[in-house]
Amino acid sequence: MSASLLSFDQMGRGARACLVPGLAVLVFSFVMGALAHQAHWSLPYIVAFCLGITGASVQAIALQMWSNSADLMPILVAGFAVHLRYALIAASLRGVLAELPFFRKAFALHMTSDSSWAMTIADERRNKGTTPAFLFGGSLVIISAYTLGNVGGYFAALDMADMRRWGLDFAILGVFLCLLIALWRSARVDLLPWFVAALVACLTKNALSGGWYMVAGALAGALAAGAAALHAGRKARAAAAAEGAGAVERT
Amino acid sequence: MTNEEWLLLAGLAAMALCIRLGGLYAGRYLERHASGQAMFNAIPGCLLVALVVPDLLSRGVAGWIAAALTAVLMYATRNMTVSMLGGVAAMALLRVAGIAA
Numbered sequence: 434m435s436a437s438l439l440s441f442d443q444m445g446r447g448a449r450a451c452l453v454p455g456l457a458v459l460v461f462s463f464v465m466g467a468l469a470h471q472a473h474w475s476l477p478y479i480v481a482f483c484l485g486i487t488g489a490s491v492q493a494i495a496l497q498m499w500s501n502s503a504d505l506m507p508i509l510v511a512g513f514a515v516h517l518r519y520a521l522i523a524a525s526l527r528g529v530l531a532e533l534p535f536f537r538k539a540f541a542l543h544m545t546s547d548s549s550w551a552m553t554i555a556d557e558r559r560n561k562g563t564t565p566a567f568l569f570g571g572s573l574v575i576i577s578a579y580t581l582g583n584v585g586g587y588f589a590a591l592d593m594a595d596m597r598r599w600g601l602d603f604a605i606l607g608v609f610l611c612l613l614i615a616l617w618r619s620a621r622v623d624l625l626p627w628f629v630a631a632l633v634a635c636l637t638k639n640a641l642s643g644g645w646y647m648v649a650g651a652l653a654g655a656l657a658a659g660a661a662a663l664h665a666g667r668k669a670r671a672a673a674a675a676e677g678a679g680a681v682e683r684t
Numbered sequence: 685m686t687n688e689e690w691l692l693l694a695g696l697a698a699m700a701l702c703i704r705l706g707g708l709y710a711g712r713y714l715e716r717h718a719s720g721q722a723m724f725n726a727i728p729g730c731l732l733v734a735l736v737v738p739d740l741l742s743r744g745v746a747g748w749i750a751a752a753l754t755a756v757l758m759y760a761t762r763n764m765t766v767s768m769l770g771g772v773a774a775m776a777l778l779r780v781a782g783i784a785a
Contacts, residue, residue: 453764478685478693485697495696505692512696518731519700520707525727527711542704547735554728600775603747607754607771609736611764614755616729626726627733634734635741650734655723658730662722 436532437566438541444570447549450556451571454548455578457604458489462579464596465492466586472496476587483580487546487572490515490644515644521651522550529553530565541565544572546579551612558616625661630654746784750774 438444462483469479469492482492491512498508523542530538549571557563596602617623634650641649714720740751754771761767778784 453768456765457768475685478689482693485693486700488700491696491700495692499689499692505688505695508692509695509699513699513703516700516703518735520703520710521727521731523704523707524711524714525724527708527715530708538708539701539705542708543701545704551728551732598776598779600750600772600777600779603750603772603775604768606736606739606743606747606751607768608764609732610751610754610771611758611767613729613732613736614758615762615764616732618729623726623729626730630730630733631737635738638738646738647731647734650737651727651731654730654733655726658726659719659723663719666718 436534436537438533438537438569440564440566443564443566444573446556447553447567447570447572448574450552450567451549451574454552454608455574457608458546458548458575459578459582459585460596460601460604462489462582463586463589465489465496466583467589468496468586469583470587472499474587476584479583479587480580483583484576487544487576487579488516488519489546489579511642514642514648517648518644518651519545521648521655522547525554526550526568529557529563529568533565537565541569541572544569544576546572546575548608549575551609551616555612555615558618622658626654626658629657744784746775746778749778749783 466479469482474482474496482495486492494511494515495508498511522545526542526545530541533541545568549568552571553563553568556567630650630653632650633653634646637649638646640646711724714724740747743751750771753774754767757767757770758764775784
């Protein structure tokens with residue numbers, strides 16, 4: 434049952450959870466579509482890009498670099514750098530996708546975007562037992578919004594100045610901020626890793642090109658969490674050993 | 685569109701899928717240890733922090749005000765729509781007021 438992507442009840446829950454992020458994605462991808470039009474991308478190419486590579490940052494890189502050079506390799510490397518965080522995203526979805534057969538797993542992963550992933554993790558933290566169909570339903574909403582926004586932007590010759598006037602350049606960041614607050618567990622667990630992640634991301638942003646800084650920050654934060662857990666485990670074991678020794682003395 | 689441009693699209697798509705599948709299967713090795721589990725659980729938050737903080741820092745005072753308002757709204761209401769739109773509205777108003785570029 435949970436090995437299905439098509440439980441409509443669960444898909445509906447995921448889709449509803451992704452409506453607000455979907456709205457932000459719609460707005461953002463509108464700009465992307467307008468930019469793609471300016472770069473002379475054809476409509477079929479834009480749609481194929483949206484459905485083939487579910488990552489707005491890859492599109493942004495391709496748009497920016499393609500106009501400057503005709504070499505494929507640098508774009509692939511830069512695309513790799515901005516997309517690498519999806520390795521971590523996929524890793525963190527292991528539990529949710531565990532029971533799916535390989536091809537459904539691959540398909541669900543292909544459809545996953547930042548927002549549907551984040552809403553799924555938030556649901557998993559809150560309710561446990563989040564199903565792949567929840568992720569899939571949310572991903573469908575986000576991909577639809579992303580593709581529709583791109584197509585809309587392609588036809589509307591909107592530029593960045595209009596978006597900024599309405600404050601819409603804040604939409605995606607706003608959604609991510611909300612998600613961070615939803616993901617916060619406690620200062621004991623999260624403060625150190627989040628601080629390390631922020632610090633390393635900021636320090637490496639100017640040193641490394643592309644999106645490496647996101648990966649570097651996330652990995653550094655995760656390593657800090659691992660080290661903290663190791664330290665806490667050792668302290669707990671030492672305390673347990675001391676307790677055990679005390680118990681032996683008392684008997 | 686040229687053949688080369690379609691080749692680029694295909695290459696990027698293949699790369700994206702490989703990254704995702706690679707991460708999924710690499711995650712298996714992390715899960716086995718307690719500290720690996722802690723790392724694993726920390727990834728989502730840390731990734732979002734690494735995404736948000738540098739972006740936020742580059743936005744200047746108006747961005748920080750909008751972000752603070754969004755955070756307070758989210759903390760108080762737990763409603764993402766209200767909080768996100770609050771931040772967007774603040775950003776627009778700050779631009780009207782000439783505080784933001």
